[in-house]
Amino acid sequence: MGARAPRGRAPGDAEVSGDLPVVTLPPEGVVTAASAGQEIVLPARDRYHDVVAAYRDGGYELLSDLCAVDYLAHPPRALPGGVAPERFEVVATLVSPADRRRVRVRVQVPEDDAAVDSLFDLFPGCEAMEREAFDMFGIRFRGHPDLTRILMPDDWEGFPLRKDYGVGRVPVQFKEAPGPR
Amino acid sequence: MSDDVFVHETAEGSQELRERAATPPAELQREVGSVLRLPEGHYVDVADLDVERPDDETMIINMGPQHPSTHGVLRLMMELDGETVLRTKPIIGYLHTGMEKTGEELTYQQGGTNVTRMDYLSPLNNELVFSLATEALLGIEIPPRAVWIRMLLSELQRVSSHLMWTATNGMDVGSTTMMIFGFREREMLLGFFEKATGLRMNHNFIRPGGTAADLPDGWEDDVDLICENVTLRLDDYDELLTGQPIFRERMEGVGALSAEEAMALSATGPILRSTGIPWDLRRTMPYLAYDQVDFDVIIGTYGDNFDRYAIRLNEIRESIKIIRQVLERMPAGDYRVQDKKVTPPPRARIDESMEALIHHFKVFTEGYKVPEGEVYAAVESPRGELGCYLVSDGSAKPYRLHVRAPSFVNLQSLPVMLRGGLMADAVATISSVDPVMGEVDR
């Protein structure tokens, strides 16, 4: 029905013929580390799209998850490889069905320029997930075909999952305790 | 529509949305021209349509959010040419509950109550993935009996969810008998859940560290009875639906999806397996004790509705197989890890010892601190890959709780499946995608 054929190896392909691109993973010059026993990659923001494309060519054909995190209220953190931490992080999890492995790509997004490249041309399935990250955090995805609110009403103001946005508790008559729960 | 580009002004700046005629062909080709890119509050004024042009006879209608198909509050904005569906835009958010925000306000012990209400057809799977993520951050290992109890409950949930799906799918296609049949079996399972966990739904039973309690006495007989009854009745459903010509005509060839499309759209679960790709997390990236039990992964060929129906029906059979193996091989031991940090003391000890009382109090009010870190855990829920991305800042509450809901991602494959079909097929196809709006909107 007009979709592209996957590049790199198809799932279940043990032998690879010579005309498929050979990709070395992880790509050069990119920080990798392990977190709770899982492989993570921390590219710079301008290399994010190319790094994900390289992983896709290397067999990681399924984009499992894409979300964002707001580190505003987090104690100061030190990232591996001397990567400078920013307020927001966009986290993409890729799966290689052939190797049965998962890799997590975490890119730092600064607060004043909260934009990052969209993965829509690599993985059309990221559309809804990027819209959710925009709706909840206000991170713009360059190249996304329809970056509008998906969960909140269209005219909602503010980004609910940011740390400076309150939970919105309504005071209940019998409980005057101000803190959460 | 005089403007080529609808510029939607919002407080964050303008966002451009293109009309179909102005959409560049590269983008149309990429999405097979299936996704309708219009603002959701847009009202099409008939006066704006140029009636001279004959190919402008498409109409844009709304299906939902309140509609009789029992799949919750999903709204579909469809572009129709007569009865044929051209482009679709699924509009969600009508059940957005702010669960990820609420999850940041609850401790890890309370987190299960929040997460369990996302996918309300198989709540124990949500609790399972949250507990797996928490345990990965805590670095604790749970005893074998807890693992096998979790596996038993997870498979019983899969049977219950697929029975519910078969019931509602049958009703959507027209067979109300199937609805009554499916719920009849489901009541047996829910009765067992009530006996074991205390509630029919939204159990909060699988907690970080193990499970909340041990299985009740006589559970083996109950589970055995369930397996027997479900196996017999599955043959009834086969007879009612599978061979029936009307059902086959309505389901075969409808809502077809190819393997490349499914992979590109990040579809998982029965949708991906119906296209022929044998991706089942229980087999490919095993968690709990799934590598120690014997079961088959069911795949389809054509990626149509009938394949998905057959996959779910047979997955019930495979789950029964797993449950029988669990019945035979359930190990003895603790139902939760005996780590003082995570596990509250047994209730009887609270009356005897002051220490136990204080310990219980601390675990349930303050909660236990989880070391700093981030982790992604995934399980195979009846709808696909259910994942939990947990970020901890060292305190007693999650810093960021994100749940990768399978239905949220699977809904993106809906426009591609609906394209070119009829309205009546749309109902059957939505049903075969099996969306649960609680986890779509969270």
Place this chain on the structure above:
Amino acid sequence: MGLEDLQHNFLTGTLEDLVKWARRNSVWPVTFGLACCAIEMMAVGAADFDISRFGMEVFRASPRQADLMIVAGRVSQKMAPVLRQVYDQMMEPKWVISMGVCASTGGMFNNYAIVQGVDQIVPVDVYAPGCPPNPETLLHAVLTLHEKIRTGEITRRRAAAGPAPEELAGWVPERPEAVRLGTPK
């Protein structure tokens, strides 16, 4: 309709009883299942907790043909106008059962996204607590509604005239102060 305008006497009293009997024995709900409570509502419609014994198994899709709206599940900010629109489209007489704690008070979700009680949007007749309520709880709510219909009044009674407009002038509704029970601030 005509019955509300009639004065109560022994003839219309019998007619009123007949109308109330007819109304409560075939209350047709509109399909308004939102979340987990919807699953228990479907279970009530199925064979084990048969709601058909009360004449209610016909869940009408169109609100024009329905008498009862069982709000089953949490109502989000985006869904609230839709809920009101469906309620407005129902014909009199109509009733609302708020099923579950999320519909009654917002439930465990006291946050930005959930309307804290569906009675902020529509008038509710019966509240059914539970998360989710057992199908038997929902049946109890239905029977309570039937009782309410049975004991309710349709034709006018003499004492229901209400205060004269002069007495109402300058009247301000009383807002109770929330009582703090000694909990720390």
